Amino acid sequence: MHFSITAGLKAVIEGLPYILGGVWVTLVVVVGALFMGLVLGTLLSIAHVYGNRVLRGLTGLYVWFFRGVPLLVLLFLFYFGLLGALHLDLSPFFVSIVVLGLISSAYQSQILRGAILSIPEGQLKAARAIGMSDTKAITFIILPQAFRLAIPGWSNEYTIIMKNSAVTYALGVAEIMARANHVAARTYQHFWLYLLAGFIFLILTYAGTKLLGLLQKRVAIKGYAR
Amino acid sequence: MSEFLFLRNEVAPAMIRGVWMSIKLIVPSAVFGLVIGIITGTLRVYGHAVLKSVANIYVTLFRGFPLLVQLYLWYFGLARFGIYFSPYTAAVIGFSLCSGAYHSEYIRGALLSIKEGQMLGAQSLGFSKTQALFSIILPQAVRRALPGCGNELIYLIKYSSLAYMVTCIELTGEAKILASLYFKYMELFLIAGAIYLFLVSIATWILNHVEGWLAVPGFEPPRT
Numbered sequence: 001m002h003f004s005i006t007a008g009l010k011a012v013i014e015g016l017p018y019i020l021g022g023v024w025v026t027l028v029v030v031v032g033a034l035f036m037g038l039v040l041g042t043l044l045s046i047a048h049v050y051g052n053r054v055l056r057g058l059t060g061l062y063v064w065f066f067r068g069v070p071l072l073v074l075l076f077l078f079y080f081g082l083l084g085a086l087h088l089d090l091s092p093f094f095v096s097i098v099v100l101g102l103i104s105s106a107y108q109s110q111i112l113r114g115a116i117l118s119i120p121e122g123q124l125k126a127a128r129a130i131g132m133s134d135t136k137a138i139t140f141i142i143l144p145q146a147f148r149l150a151i152p153g154w155s156n157e158y159t160i161i162m163k164n165s166a167v168t169y170a171l172g173v174a175e176i177m178a179r180a181n182h183v184a185a186r187t188y189q190h191f192w193l194y195l196l197a198g199f200i201f202l203i204l205t206y207a208g209t210k211l212l213g214l215l216q217k218r219v220a221i222k223g224y225a226r
Numbered sequence: 227m228s229e230f231l232f233l234r235n236e237v238a239p240a241m242i243r244g245v246w247m248s249i250k251l252i253v254p255s256a257v258f259g260l261v262i263g264i265i266t267g268t269l270r271v272y273g274h275a276v277l278k279s280v281a282n283i284y285v286t287l288f289r290g291f292p293l294l295v296q297l298y299l300w301y302f303g304l305a306r307f308g309i310y311f312s313p314y315t316a317a318v319i320g321f322s323l324c325s326g327a328y329h330s331e332y333i334r335g336a337l338l339s340i341k342e343g344q345m346l347g348a349q350s351l352g353f354s355k356t357q358a359l360f361s362i363i364l365p366q367a368v369r370r371a372l373p374g375c376g377n378e379l380i381y382l383i384k385y386s387s388l389a390y391m392v393t394c395i396e397l398t399g400e401a402k403i404l405a406s407l408y409f410k411y412m413e414l415f416l417i418a419g420a421i422y423l424f425l426v427s428i429a430t431w432i433l434n435h436v437e438g439w440l441a442v443p444g445f446e447p448p449r450t
Binding site: 008064065067068069070071072073074076077080081082084085162163164165166167169170177181184188189190191194195197198201202205206 | 291305385390402405413416
Protein backbone atom coordinates (compact mmCIF):
# COMPACT_ATOMS: atom_id res chain seq x y z
CA MET A 1 0.00 0.00 0.00
CA HIS A 2 1.49 3.31 -1.08
CA PHE A 3 0.95 6.00 1.44
CA SER A 4 2.83 8.81 -0.15
CA ILE A 5 1.64 12.35 -0.26
CA THR A 6 4.40 13.23 -2.73
CA ALA A 7 2.88 11.02 -5.42
CA GLY A 8 -0.48 12.65 -4.76
CA LEU A 9 1.02 16.12 -4.90
CA LYS A 10 2.79 15.28 -8.13
CA ALA A 11 -0.47 14.14 -9.72
CA VAL A 12 -2.24 17.26 -8.45
CA ILE A 13 0.43 19.62 -9.83
CA GLU A 14 0.64 17.83 -13.15
CA GLY A 15 -3.11 17.62 -13.54
CA LEU A 16 -3.82 21.15 -12.35
CA PRO A 17 -3.71 22.97 -15.74
CA TYR A 18 -6.00 20.38 -17.31
CA ILE A 19 -8.45 20.45 -14.39
CA LEU A 20 -8.43 24.26 -14.26
CA GLY A 21 -9.49 24.19 -17.92
CA GLY A 22 -12.70 22.67 -16.61
CA VAL A 23 -13.37 25.82 -14.57
CA TRP A 24 -14.44 27.58 -17.77
CA VAL A 25 -16.78 24.75 -18.70
CA THR A 26 -18.29 24.78 -15.20
CA LEU A 27 -18.62 28.57 -15.25
CA VAL A 28 -20.34 28.59 -18.65
CA VAL A 29 -22.75 25.87 -17.50
CA VAL A 30 -23.50 27.67 -14.22
CA VAL A 31 -23.82 31.18 -15.67
CA GLY A 32 -25.88 29.88 -18.60
CA ALA A 33 -28.22 28.01 -16.28
CA LEU A 34 -28.50 30.97 -13.91
CA PHE A 35 -29.33 33.31 -16.78
CA MET A 36 -31.89 30.95 -18.27
CA GLY A 37 -33.36 30.43 -14.80
CA LEU A 38 -33.51 34.20 -14.28
CA VAL A 39 -35.44 34.88 -17.49
CA LEU A 40 -37.86 31.96 -17.08
CA GLY A 41 -38.10 32.43 -13.31
CA THR A 42 -39.05 36.10 -13.67
CA LEU A 43 -41.84 35.25 -16.11
CA LEU A 44 -43.02 32.41 -13.86
CA SER A 45 -43.04 34.56 -10.75
CA ILE A 46 -45.04 37.31 -12.47
CA ALA A 47 -47.49 34.70 -13.76
CA HIS A 48 -47.74 33.22 -10.28
CA VAL A 49 -48.30 36.51 -8.46
CA TYR A 50 -50.39 38.46 -10.96
CA GLY A 51 -51.81 35.72 -13.17
CA ASN A 52 -55.33 34.31 -13.12
CA ARG A 53 -56.20 30.99 -11.53
CA VAL A 54 -55.22 28.88 -14.55
CA LEU A 55 -51.79 30.50 -14.88
CA ARG A 56 -51.25 30.17 -11.15
CA GLY A 57 -52.13 26.48 -11.25
CA LEU A 58 -49.82 25.86 -14.22
CA THR A 59 -46.84 27.66 -12.68
CA GLY A 60 -47.48 25.82 -9.41
CA LEU A 61 -47.40 22.51 -11.27
CA TYR A 62 -44.18 23.49 -13.07
CA VAL A 63 -42.48 24.49 -9.82
CA TRP A 64 -43.69 21.33 -8.05
CA PHE A 65 -42.32 19.14 -10.84
CA PHE A 66 -38.90 20.73 -11.21
CA ARG A 67 -38.36 21.06 -7.49
CA GLY A 68 -39.46 17.50 -6.77
CA VAL A 69 -37.52 15.44 -9.31
CA PRO A 70 -33.79 14.89 -8.67
CA LEU A 71 -31.30 16.55 -11.01
CA LEU A 72 -29.75 13.24 -12.05
CA VAL A 73 -33.14 11.81 -13.07
CA LEU A 74 -33.97 14.96 -15.04
CA LEU A 75 -30.59 14.89 -16.81
CA PHE A 76 -31.16 11.26 -17.83
CA LEU A 77 -34.80 11.94 -18.75
CA PHE A 78 -33.88 14.84 -21.02
CA TYR A 79 -30.67 13.50 -22.50
CA PHE A 80 -31.56 9.84 -23.05
CA GLY A 81 -35.36 10.03 -23.01
CA LEU A 82 -36.54 13.27 -24.57
CA LEU A 83 -33.77 13.67 -27.15
CA GLY A 84 -34.31 10.08 -28.23
CA ALA A 85 -38.06 10.48 -28.51
CA LEU A 86 -37.71 13.72 -30.50
CA HIS A 87 -34.82 12.37 -32.63
CA LEU A 88 -32.71 15.37 -31.65
CA ASP A 89 -28.94 15.32 -31.36
CA LEU A 90 -27.80 17.89 -28.84
CA SER A 91 -24.56 17.93 -26.87
CA PRO A 92 -24.54 16.89 -23.18
CA PHE A 93 -23.13 20.35 -22.50
CA PHE A 94 -26.19 22.06 -23.95
CA VAL A 95 -28.66 19.65 -22.31
CA SER A 96 -26.96 20.23 -18.94
CA ILE A 97 -27.41 23.99 -19.22
CA VAL A 98 -31.07 23.57 -20.19
CA VAL A 99 -31.88 21.10 -17.38
CA LEU A 100 -30.04 23.10 -14.71
CA GLY A 101 -31.73 26.24 -16.07
CA LEU A 102 -35.21 24.70 -15.90
CA ILE A 103 -34.65 23.55 -12.31
CA SER A 104 -33.18 26.90 -11.38
CA SER A 105 -36.13 28.74 -12.94
CA ALA A 106 -38.46 26.89 -10.56
CA TYR A 107 -36.37 27.92 -7.54
CA GLN A 108 -35.73 31.45 -8.80
CA SER A 109 -39.44 32.00 -9.42
CA GLN A 110 -40.03 31.27 -5.72
CA ILE A 111 -37.20 33.60 -4.63
CA LEU A 112 -38.59 36.40 -6.78
CA ARG A 113 -42.18 35.66 -5.77
CA GLY A 114 -41.21 36.21 -2.13
CA ALA A 115 -39.48 39.46 -3.08
CA ILE A 116 -42.47 40.71 -5.09
CA LEU A 117 -44.90 39.86 -2.28
CA SER A 118 -42.75 41.74 0.24
CA ILE A 119 -43.22 45.01 -1.65
CA PRO A 120 -46.21 46.87 -0.19
CA GLU A 121 -49.31 46.44 -2.32
CA GLY A 122 -49.96 50.17 -2.19
CA GLN A 123 -47.13 50.77 -4.66
CA LEU A 124 -48.92 48.97 -7.48
CA LYS A 125 -52.15 50.81 -6.65
CA ALA A 126 -50.34 54.16 -6.57
CA ALA A 127 -48.69 53.41 -9.93
CA ARG A 128 -52.08 52.54 -11.40
CA ALA A 129 -53.57 55.69 -9.87
CA ILE A 130 -51.08 57.94 -11.67
CA GLY A 131 -52.01 56.32 -14.97
CA MET A 132 -49.46 53.51 -15.47
CA SER A 133 -50.68 50.32 -17.06
CA ASP A 134 -50.29 47.05 -15.12
CA THR A 135 -47.37 46.00 -17.32
CA LYS A 136 -45.64 49.34 -16.92
CA ALA A 137 -46.15 49.37 -13.16
CA ILE A 138 -44.75 45.87 -12.79
CA THR A 139 -41.77 46.53 -15.07
CA PHE A 140 -40.77 49.94 -13.76
CA ILE A 141 -41.94 50.02 -10.15
CA ILE A 142 -42.22 46.50 -8.75
CA LEU A 143 -39.51 44.48 -10.52
CA PRO A 144 -36.58 46.88 -10.01
CA GLN A 145 -37.19 46.72 -6.26
CA ALA A 146 -37.91 42.98 -6.24
CA PHE A 147 -34.69 42.18 -8.13
CA ARG A 148 -32.66 44.06 -5.53
CA LEU A 149 -34.40 42.23 -2.70
CA ALA A 150 -33.81 38.88 -4.40
CA ILE A 151 -30.00 39.15 -4.54
CA PRO A 152 -29.32 37.29 -1.25
CA GLY A 153 -31.62 34.48 -2.44
CA TRP A 154 -29.79 34.36 -5.76
CA SER A 155 -26.50 34.14 -3.99
CA ASN A 156 -27.78 30.93 -2.41
CA GLU A 157 -29.11 29.71 -5.73
CA TYR A 158 -25.70 30.33 -7.31
CA THR A 159 -23.92 28.16 -4.72
CA ILE A 160 -26.49 25.39 -5.18
CA ILE A 161 -26.18 25.38 -8.99
CA MET A 162 -22.40 25.57 -8.77
CA LYS A 163 -22.33 22.43 -6.64
CA ASN A 164 -25.03 20.68 -8.65
CA SER A 165 -23.12 21.35 -11.86
CA ALA A 166 -20.71 18.60 -10.77
CA VAL A 167 -23.51 16.11 -11.49
CA THR A 168 -23.43 16.98 -15.21
CA TYR A 169 -20.32 14.81 -15.24
CA ALA A 170 -22.81 11.91 -15.40
CA LEU A 171 -23.60 12.93 -19.00
CA GLY A 172 -19.91 13.40 -19.80
CA VAL A 173 -19.59 17.17 -19.70
CA ALA A 174 -15.86 17.90 -19.37
CA GLU A 175 -16.16 20.09 -16.27
CA ILE A 176 -13.96 20.12 -13.16
CA MET A 177 -15.18 16.83 -11.71
CA ALA A 178 -14.91 14.96 -15.01
CA ARG A 179 -11.38 16.22 -15.59
CA ALA A 180 -10.32 15.34 -12.04
CA ASN A 181 -11.63 11.87 -12.80
CA HIS A 182 -9.71 11.66 -16.09
CA VAL A 183 -6.46 12.52 -14.31
CA ALA A 184 -7.29 10.15 -11.45
CA ALA A 185 -7.87 7.28 -13.87
CA ARG A 186 -4.35 7.80 -15.20
CA THR A 187 -2.48 8.42 -11.96
CA TYR A 188 -4.54 6.44 -9.41
CA GLN A 189 -4.44 9.46 -7.07
CA HIS A 190 -8.22 9.63 -6.72
CA PHE A 191 -8.23 11.03 -3.20
CA TRP A 192 -5.98 14.02 -3.85
CA LEU A 193 -7.57 14.88 -7.18
CA TYR A 194 -11.13 14.82 -5.80
CA LEU A 195 -9.90 16.94 -2.90
CA LEU A 196 -8.48 19.39 -5.42
CA ALA A 197 -11.79 19.42 -7.33
CA GLY A 198 -13.63 20.05 -4.06
CA PHE A 199 -11.42 23.01 -3.20
CA ILE A 200 -11.83 24.49 -6.68
CA PHE A 201 -15.62 24.34 -6.19
CA LEU A 202 -15.23 25.85 -2.71
CA ILE A 203 -13.24 28.78 -4.14
CA LEU A 204 -15.72 29.28 -6.98
CA THR A 205 -18.73 29.37 -4.63
CA TYR A 206 -16.93 31.69 -2.22
CA ALA A 207 -15.85 34.08 -4.98
CA GLY A 208 -19.33 34.09 -6.48
CA THR A 209 -21.09 34.93 -3.23
CA LYS A 210 -18.55 37.72 -2.58
CA LEU A 211 -19.20 39.14 -6.06
CA LEU A 212 -22.97 39.03 -5.56
CA GLY A 213 -22.51 40.75 -2.18
CA LEU A 214 -20.60 43.53 -3.96
CA LEU A 215 -23.35 43.74 -6.60
CA GLN A 216 -25.94 44.09 -3.86
CA LYS A 217 -24.04 47.06 -2.38
CA ARG A 218 -23.51 48.55 -5.80
CA VAL A 219 -27.12 48.51 -6.96
CA ALA A 220 -28.52 49.60 -3.60
CA ILE A 221 -30.52 52.82 -3.95
CA LYS A 222 -29.02 55.45 -1.67
CA GLY A 223 -31.29 56.61 1.12
CA TYR A 224 -33.77 53.87 0.34
CA ALA A 225 -32.81 51.26 2.89
CA ARG A 226 -34.93 48.19 3.42
CA MET B 227 -50.88 -6.58 -23.57
CA SER B 228 -47.12 -6.98 -23.83
CA GLU B 229 -46.76 -3.48 -22.41
CA PHE B 230 -48.75 -4.56 -19.38
CA LEU B 231 -46.68 -7.71 -18.93
CA PHE B 232 -43.49 -5.64 -19.25
CA LEU B 233 -44.76 -3.28 -16.56
CA ARG B 234 -45.82 -6.11 -14.27
CA ASN B 235 -42.90 -8.50 -14.72
CA GLU B 236 -39.99 -6.12 -15.25
CA VAL B 237 -40.73 -2.56 -14.20
CA ALA B 238 -42.73 -3.08 -11.01
CA PRO B 239 -40.25 -5.43 -9.24
CA ALA B 240 -37.29 -3.22 -10.21
CA MET B 241 -39.01 -0.05 -9.03
CA ILE B 242 -40.04 -1.65 -5.74
CA ARG B 243 -36.45 -2.83 -5.19
CA GLY B 244 -35.22 0.64 -6.09
CA VAL B 245 -37.62 2.50 -3.80
CA TRP B 246 -36.78 0.15 -0.95
CA MET B 247 -33.06 0.76 -1.47
CA SER B 248 -33.65 4.53 -1.66
CA ILE B 249 -35.57 4.43 1.61
CA LYS B 250 -32.80 2.38 3.19
CA LEU B 251 -30.43 5.15 2.10
CA ILE B 252 -32.59 8.10 3.08
CA VAL B 253 -33.84 7.12 6.55
CA PRO B 254 -30.49 6.34 8.25
CA SER B 255 -28.86 9.34 6.53
CA ALA B 256 -31.65 11.61 7.75
CA VAL B 257 -31.33 10.35 11.33
CA PHE B 258 -27.50 10.46 11.44
CA GLY B 259 -27.55 13.82 9.65
CA LEU B 260 -29.91 15.33 12.22
CA VAL B 261 -27.87 13.98 15.14
CA ILE B 262 -24.60 15.25 13.62
CA GLY B 263 -26.29 18.56 12.85
CA ILE B 264 -27.59 19.06 16.39
CA ILE B 265 -24.22 18.17 17.95
CA THR B 266 -22.24 20.34 15.52
CA GLY B 267 -24.68 23.23 15.72
CA THR B 268 -24.54 23.18 19.53
CA LEU B 269 -20.74 23.01 19.51
CA ARG B 270 -20.57 25.98 17.16
CA VAL B 271 -22.55 28.12 19.60
CA TYR B 272 -21.69 26.79 23.05
CA GLY B 273 -18.56 24.71 22.43
CA HIS B 274 -15.01 25.21 23.63
CA ALA B 275 -12.96 27.48 21.32
CA VAL B 276 -11.01 24.57 19.78
CA LEU B 277 -14.13 22.44 19.22
CA LYS B 278 -15.87 25.47 17.79
CA SER B 279 -13.26 26.02 15.12
CA VAL B 280 -13.12 22.30 14.29
CA ALA B 281 -16.90 22.33 13.84
CA ASN B 282 -16.67 25.48 11.70
CA ILE B 283 -14.04 23.93 9.44
CA TYR B 284 -16.18 20.78 9.08
CA VAL B 285 -19.23 22.83 8.09
CA THR B 286 -17.30 25.01 5.61
CA LEU B 287 -15.77 21.97 3.88
CA PHE B 288 -18.91 19.84 3.75
CA ARG B 289 -21.14 22.68 2.63
CA GLY B 290 -18.57 23.90 0.12
CA PHE B 291 -17.77 20.61 -1.62
CA PRO B 292 -20.35 19.31 -4.08
CA LEU B 293 -22.03 16.19 -2.71
CA LEU B 294 -20.81 14.20 -5.72
CA VAL B 295 -17.20 15.08 -4.88
CA GLN B 296 -17.78 14.00 -1.27
CA LEU B 297 -19.28 10.67 -2.32
CA TYR B 298 -16.35 10.05 -4.67
CA LEU B 299 -13.91 10.89 -1.89
CA TRP B 300 -15.54 8.36 0.43
CA TYR B 301 -15.94 5.62 -2.12
CA PHE B 302 -13.02 5.95 -4.56
CA GLY B 303 -10.71 8.33 -2.68
CA LEU B 304 -10.28 6.54 0.62
CA ALA B 305 -9.37 3.30 -1.15
CA ARG B 306 -5.92 4.88 -1.53
CA PHE B 307 -5.47 4.52 2.24
CA GLY B 308 -6.74 0.98 2.34
CA ILE B 309 -10.22 2.01 3.53
CA TYR B 310 -12.82 0.20 1.44
CA PHE B 311 -16.48 1.06 1.95
CA SER B 312 -19.34 -0.77 0.28
CA PRO B 313 -21.28 1.54 -2.08
CA TYR B 314 -24.14 1.59 0.41
CA THR B 315 -21.94 2.53 3.40
CA ALA B 316 -20.10 5.17 1.39
CA ALA B 317 -23.40 6.72 0.30
CA VAL B 318 -24.86 6.77 3.82
CA ILE B 319 -21.65 8.28 5.26
CA GLY B 320 -21.57 10.89 2.49
CA PHE B 321 -25.23 11.85 2.86
CA SER B 322 -25.10 11.95 6.67
CA LEU B 323 -22.00 14.14 6.88
CA CYS B 324 -23.19 16.50 4.15
CA SER B 325 -26.70 16.97 5.51
CA GLY B 326 -25.30 17.16 9.05
CA ALA B 327 -23.32 20.23 7.98
CA TYR B 328 -26.45 21.86 6.56
CA HIS B 329 -28.60 20.93 9.58
CA SER B 330 -25.99 22.47 11.88
CA GLU B 331 -26.50 25.83 10.16
CA TYR B 332 -30.24 25.78 10.93
CA ILE B 333 -29.67 24.57 14.50
CA ARG B 334 -27.03 27.25 15.02
CA GLY B 335 -29.36 29.96 13.78
CA ALA B 336 -32.15 28.69 16.01
CA LEU B 337 -29.85 28.50 19.06
CA LEU B 338 -28.72 32.09 18.49
CA SER B 339 -32.35 33.21 18.24
CA ILE B 340 -33.15 31.93 21.76
CA LYS B 341 -32.73 34.83 24.18
CA GLU B 342 -29.54 34.77 26.22
CA GLY B 343 -31.54 35.52 29.36
CA GLN B 344 -32.97 31.99 29.29
CA MET B 345 -29.53 30.46 29.81
CA LEU B 346 -28.77 32.95 32.59
CA GLY B 347 -32.16 32.36 34.17
CA ALA B 348 -31.70 28.59 34.12
CA GLN B 349 -28.23 28.90 35.63
CA SER B 350 -29.52 31.17 38.38
CA LEU B 351 -32.07 28.45 39.22
CA GLY B 352 -29.21 26.02 39.74
CA PHE B 353 -29.12 24.27 36.33
CA SER B 354 -25.64 23.45 35.09
CA LYS B 355 -24.80 24.74 31.62
CA THR B 356 -25.26 21.27 30.11
CA GLN B 357 -28.58 20.71 31.90
CA ALA B 358 -29.88 24.11 30.78
CA LEU B 359 -28.78 23.37 27.24
CA PHE B 360 -30.54 20.00 27.05
CA SER B 361 -33.74 20.77 28.92
CA ILE B 362 -34.30 24.48 28.20
CA ILE B 363 -32.47 25.74 25.13
CA LEU B 364 -32.30 22.83 22.68
CA PRO B 365 -36.00 21.79 22.89
CA GLN B 366 -36.96 25.31 21.81
CA ALA B 367 -34.19 25.64 19.24
CA VAL B 368 -34.98 22.33 17.54
CA ARG B 369 -38.59 23.40 17.13
CA ARG B 370 -37.52 26.70 15.61
CA ALA B 371 -35.08 24.94 13.27
CA LEU B 372 -37.76 22.55 11.97
CA PRO B 373 -38.70 24.42 8.76
CA GLY B 374 -35.05 24.63 7.68
CA CYS B 375 -34.22 21.07 8.66
CA GLY B 376 -37.37 19.91 6.87
CA ASN B 377 -36.12 21.53 3.65
CA GLU B 378 -32.83 19.76 4.10
CA LEU B 379 -34.63 16.41 4.44
CA ILE B 380 -36.44 17.08 1.15
CA TYR B 381 -33.09 17.81 -0.48
CA LEU B 382 -31.78 14.55 0.94
CA ILE B 383 -34.54 12.58 -0.78
CA LYS B 384 -33.56 14.09 -4.10
CA TYR B 385 -29.82 13.83 -3.56
CA SER B 386 -30.19 10.15 -2.69
CA SER B 387 -30.25 9.65 -6.48
CA LEU B 388 -26.52 10.47 -6.50
CA ALA B 389 -25.86 7.13 -4.76
CA TYR B 390 -26.18 5.68 -8.24
CA MET B 391 -22.91 7.45 -9.14
CA VAL B 392 -21.04 5.38 -6.54
CA THR B 393 -22.70 2.22 -7.90
CA CYS B 394 -25.24 1.86 -5.11
CA ILE B 395 -28.22 0.74 -7.19
CA GLU B 396 -31.30 2.55 -5.89
CA LEU B 397 -34.32 3.96 -7.70
CA THR B 398 -32.35 5.92 -10.31
CA GLY B 399 -29.93 3.05 -10.81
CA GLU B 400 -32.69 0.48 -11.32
CA ALA B 401 -34.40 2.80 -13.81
CA LYS B 402 -31.12 3.37 -15.68
CA ILE B 403 -30.31 -0.34 -15.89
CA LEU B 404 -33.77 -1.33 -17.08
CA ALA B 405 -33.89 1.61 -19.50
CA SER B 406 -30.59 0.64 -21.12
CA LEU B 407 -31.71 -2.99 -21.31
CA TYR B 408 -35.01 -2.31 -23.10
CA PHE B 409 -34.13 1.08 -24.61
CA LYS B 410 -37.12 2.70 -22.90
CA TYR B 411 -35.44 5.74 -21.35
CA MET B 412 -38.38 8.13 -21.55
CA GLU B 413 -40.86 5.79 -19.86
CA LEU B 414 -38.58 4.56 -17.09
CA PHE B 415 -37.18 7.94 -16.10
CA LEU B 416 -40.69 9.40 -16.09
CA ILE B 417 -41.76 6.61 -13.73
CA ALA B 418 -38.70 7.14 -11.53
CA GLY B 419 -39.31 10.89 -11.54
CA ALA B 420 -42.95 10.37 -10.58
CA ILE B 421 -41.90 8.15 -7.66
CA TYR B 422 -39.46 10.80 -6.43
CA LEU B 423 -42.21 13.43 -6.75
CA PHE B 424 -44.47 11.19 -4.70
CA LEU B 425 -41.82 10.69 -2.00
CA VAL B 426 -41.06 14.40 -1.86
CA SER B 427 -44.75 15.35 -1.68
CA ILE B 428 -45.42 12.87 1.14
CA ALA B 429 -42.37 14.09 3.06
CA THR B 430 -43.47 17.72 2.61
CA TRP B 431 -46.94 16.89 3.90
CA ILE B 432 -45.57 15.04 6.94
CA LEU B 433 -43.05 17.79 7.73
CA ASN B 434 -45.75 20.45 7.56
CA HIS B 435 -47.71 18.52 10.16
CA VAL B 436 -44.74 17.66 12.40
CA GLU B 437 -44.42 21.36 13.22
CA GLY B 438 -48.01 21.36 14.45
CA TRP B 439 -47.65 18.11 16.41
CA LEU B 440 -44.50 19.26 18.18
CA ALA B 441 -45.79 22.74 18.98
CA VAL B 442 -46.07 23.46 22.71
CA PRO B 443 -49.68 24.60 23.31
CA GLY B 444 -49.94 28.31 23.93
CA PHE B 445 -46.26 28.89 23.15
CA GLU B 446 -45.01 30.15 19.79
CA PRO B 447 -47.81 28.95 17.51
CA PRO B 448 -46.34 27.36 14.34
CA ARG B 449 -46.57 29.38 11.15
CA THR B 450 -49.21 28.09 8.83
